[in-house]
Amino acid sequence: MEELLDSPLRVHGALHESGYGGSERERQILARLQAMGMETLVVSEAELASASDTEQPQGIVAIARMPEHSLVELPDPERGRWLVLDAIQDPGNLGTIIRTAAAMGVSAVLALRGTVDVWNSKVVRSSMGASFRMPLVPLTVAELQSFLSDRGIPLWAADAGGEPVQQKSAPRRLALVVGNEGAGVSAEVMQLVQRRVAIPMDSAVESLNVAVATGILLYMLQS
Amino acid sequence: MEELLDSPLRVHGALHESGYGGSERERQILARLQAMGMETLVVSEAELASASDTEQPQGIVAIARMPEHSLVELPDPERGRWLVLDAIQDPGNLGTIIRTAAAMGVSAVLALRGTVDVWNSKVVRSSMGASFRMPLVPLTVAELQSFLSDRGIPLWAADAGGEPVQQKSAPRRLALVVGNEGAGVSAEVMQLVQRRVAIPMDSAVESLNVAVATGILLYMLQS
Numbered sequence: 270m271e272e273l274l275d276s277p278l279r280v281h282g283a284l285h286e287s288g289y290g291g292s293e294r295e296r297q298i299l300a301r302l303q304a305m306g307m308e309t310l311v312v313s314e315a316e317l318a319s320a321s322d323t324e325q326p327q328g329i330v331a332i333a334r335m336p337e338h339s340l341v342e343l344p345d346p347e348r349g350r351w352l353v354l355d356a357i358q359d360p361g362n363l364g365t366i367i368r369t370a371a372a373m374g375v376s377a378v379l380a381l382r383g384t385v386d387v388w389n390s391k392v393v394r395s396s397m398g399a400s401f402r403m404p405l406v407p408l409t410v411a412e413l414q415s416f417l418s419d420r421g422i423p424l425w426a427a428d429a430g431g432e433p434v435q436q437k438s439a440p441r442r443l444a445l446v447v448g449n450e451g452a453g454v455s456a457e458v459m460q461l462v463q464r465r466v467a468i469p470m471d472s473a474v475e476s477l478n479v480a481v482a483t484g485i486l487l488y489m490l491q492s
Numbered sequence: 493m494e495e496l497l498d499s500p501l502r503v504h505g506a507l508h509e510s511g512y513g514g515s516e517r518e519r520q521i522l523a524r525l526q527a528m529g530m531e532t533l534v535v536s537e538a539e540l541a542s543a544s545d546t547e548q549p550q551g552i553v554a555i556a557r558m559p560e561h562s563l564v565e566l567p568d569p570e571r572g573r574w575l576v577l578d579a580i581q582d583p584g585n586l587g588t589i590i591r592t593a594a595a596m597g598v599s600a601v602l603a604l605r606g607t608v609d610v611w612n613s614k615v616v617r618s619s620m621g622a623s624f625r626m627p628l629v630p631l632t633v634a635e636l637q638s639f640l641s642d643r644g645i646p647l648w649a650a651d652a653g654g655e656p657v658q659q660k661s662a663p664r665r666l667a668l669v670v671g672n673e674g675a676g677v678s679a680e681v682m683q684l685v686q687r688r689v690a691i692p693m694d695s696a697v698e699s700l701n702v703a704v705a706t707g708i709l710l711y712m713l714q715s
Contacts, residue, residue, distance in 0.1 A: 361584065365701045365703075365704060368697070368700070368701060368704075369700060369701065369704050371694060371696065371697045372691075372693035372694055372697040372699075372700050373693065373694070374693075374694045395701075397698070397699075399697065402696065436659055468595075468711065470595035470596065470597075471594060471595055471596070471597050473594065473625065474591070474594045474595040474622065475620070476595075476620075477591070477592060477595050477707065478588045478591060478592065478618075478620075478703065478707075480588075480701065480703070480704055481588060481591075481592050481703055481704055481706075481707035482707075483704075484700065484701075484704035484705075484707055484708050485707050485708055485711045488691065488708045488711075488712075489711075
């Protein structure tokens with residue numbers, strides 16, 4: 270709720286239990302909603318539970334419009350990072366990746382077909398509020414290709430067979446693609462890639478979790 | 493199953509469904525169990541489901557003894573990394589951290605009180621087999637203190653208020669402590685710490701997921 274209220278998203282209303290507002294933090298959230306002239310509805314615990322899909326809802330649920338970002342409207346900074354996701358399937362991984370991308374100054378997250386719905390509720394929760402601020406754009410491989418070539422942004426791929434990633438080795442503008450938890454970056458997307466980078470690791474371990482790998486690569490390749 | 497069979501753990505037996513063994517990969521697993529003289533029992537789908545705690549069991553369940561490692565028996569390499577966990581609560585995070593530690597060449601994972609059970613089944617699954625090879629040692633703060641001082645291993649902490657982490661800045665032998673998802677490293681443990689290191693990030697983001705942060709720090713501080 271706090272992350273939503275701090276974000277640019279438009280909140281349309283909220284439901285909360287009658288007991289909500291007992292702590293200072295909860296009182297502040299209700300006061301902020303009231304100051305915005307927001308309609309809030311007091312509901313029973315059972316009604317709140319039916320409106321929420323978590324096992325332990327926090328006593329309040331808000332409604333906001335999912336933002337839609339088009340590729341052409343995305344900012345075009347001189348130094349920038351774009352993160353491309355090729356069929357990331359686990360919602361917890363995707364949310365953690367969005368949170369990590371926000372922390373690492375990524376301009377937008379571009380989600381290719383086969384990636385779990387970016388507005389899946391588990392994705393939103395795992396992103397810890399980053400989904401409310403980070404532009405998330407579903408797109409096709411053809412749209413990705415046009416976007417990169419129109420803007421002159423090179424594409425690098427996370428790939429175990431690539432060269433070891435070097436700090437400060439990346440160009441001012443760069444898109445990084447990370448692939449599916451099992452299969453990695455698809456052959457179709459690999460055709461758009463200029464360079465493949467790997468995270469050197471102990472040979473007994475097959476791979477890193479995709480969110481951890483994305484974090485290390487985005488950190489090493491910062492602009 | 494494959495990770496377990498590849499590990500040093502002693503397998504005591506296995507249950508599988510009658511349909512298991514249809515694929516080449518499954519056939520190989522059964523052949524390996526047979527070659528080890530292992531007792532395997534064919535059970536019904538319902539029986540297998542009751543022996544497994546995943547929603548979609550993979551048709552086979554094995555029994556192995558949880559390894560017990562004592563602090564004094566841990567290897568004592570001249571160059572080494574030890575990872576200390578201070579009250580990590582989410583099983584998925586813990587499993588991912590163990591997997592990451594294995595990839596980054598950590599010698600042992602030391603789990604302080606308040607950390608979720610290292611043999612929780614969700615931890616084991618998230619570790620992708622790393623739990624079968626990485627020494628996992630539950631311990632108290634006093635035991636940690638003795639371990640570090642007996643061996644002369646300095647302790648650094650992951651802390652948002654620390655100095656920005658630098659690559660190749662760490663001593664040959666180093667223990668890194670990462671803290672609870674919400675509260676970070678506790679004051680009690682912080683008293684044992686020589687240096688606090690942070691991951692520089694966008695100011696709009698409060699924190700990274702603890703597994704992602706651990707991955708970046710272990711990568712930057714490699715021996």
